[in-house]
Amino acid sequence: MVANINEIQSAAAALLNEGKVKLVLGYRVRGNDRVPAFVTQADQVGCLAYDSACTQNLAAYLRKGEVRSRMPLAVVARPEVMRSLMLLTAESQIAEGQVTVLAVDEQGFHGVLDLAGTAKLLNEQYARIAPDSSLMEQLAKIEAMTPQERSAFWSEQFEPCTRCYACRAACPGCFCERCIVEMNTPQWISTAAESHGNFAWHMIRAFHQAGRCVECGACQDACPQGIPLMLLNHFIAREVEREFDARNGYDPQAEPVIGSWKQDDKQEYIR
Ligand code: SF4
Ligand code: SF4
Structure with missing residues (x-):
């Protein structure tokens, strides 16, 4: 204590x-x-x-x-x-x-x-809170993968997801009153806990957290399936910092990374 x-x-x-x-x-x-x-x-x-x-x-x-x-x-x-x-x-x-x-x-x-x-x-x-060195090594391995290998890697990680949404409930950044993953008119993604639906859910979640996730770890702690959500969260946070020079959660006046555009954006994040 x-x-x-x-x-x-x-x-x-x-x-x-x-x-x-x-x-x-x-x-x-x-x-x-x-x-x-x-x-x-x-x-x-x-x-x-x-x-x-x-x-x-x-x-x-x-x-x-x-x-x-x-x-x-x-x-x-x-x-x-x-x-x-x-x-x-x-x-x-x-x-x-x-x-x-x-x-x-x-x-x-x-x-x-x-x-x-x-x-x-x-x-x-606390300007430089960073993942520990073993996590950074894992991130570097993922970074080195081809897009196909990376896709296969994440698909495998997301396979056990039961779509309980405990991760979403634990996250301060998930404050929409109605989440896209539960909408059925129209239904944007499959609500079933199966490969395609799981992959879509986690990609949507990751994009909605890009430039917003503060890397607190609460989502991963809440996950009953032990899915390594922080690997993806840290990965995207590093990407956001590298591509947009933005560190999430340090500036109370910050413009949203995903919701703003600059003429000199490198646009290397689409690849
Ligand atoms: S690590 Fe990111 S996505 Fe997970 S609960 Fe914290 S802010 Fe939300
Ligand atoms: S808490 Fe885990 S099992 Fe539940 S929806 Fe999130 S990732 Fe899937």
Whole structure:
């Protein structure tokens, strides 16, 4: 457990007592699991916990009506969750004054921040969050494949997908009220858990996350089939950085990579 959990609890209690927030979204311990905590009273903050097992991305709750009705609220946020908050700001899903950040990382608590302060902290201290070296090696192997080999590789990875959509539910970036994969008039892609439908679902998901995924890992953690979604997420994030010089979730005013166009775009991403 983070040594200064008392600081997180005290900050949360002060925000609630002073009426600055109506809800603190954090984590609590349940057996061996870390689950979301929804704290609305200062005398409840003792349940709040934080350690490296708190991997769920709490920003995903900000799309839920029952949580939004409690704004302004505070969120216990590690760097990847802070990046989600930047993305949601850039996409007009949240605004300054609605969300206060209780900033944490593996080392401890870094204070109570507004969204502008969160952007500053992210860019000053966490500007270069990168996958570990073994993952980078896997990405390099995929990069070296021919398009045919790559297609076969991803098809094999997606084969066990049961289309439960737990990955989508865990992702703060999936906030459409109706997802294209469930539409049947017209039906854009097969809803069956079979090779073609699975491939189409994962390609659509990947394109919708291009330039948006903050590489938090919550989707992969949620997947009951153990599908290596982070391989694809990291792969695309590196591609976006290389082709568009964009790093997702660092700029609350960022234009969407997929939704904007520049005369000097290299357009090497189509190949
Ligand atoms: S796609 Fe996965 S890693 Fe990316 S933001 Fe969503 S939950 Fe996080
Ligand atoms: S959580 Fe896993 S099994 Fe479920 S839809 Fe996502 S990738 Fe498929």
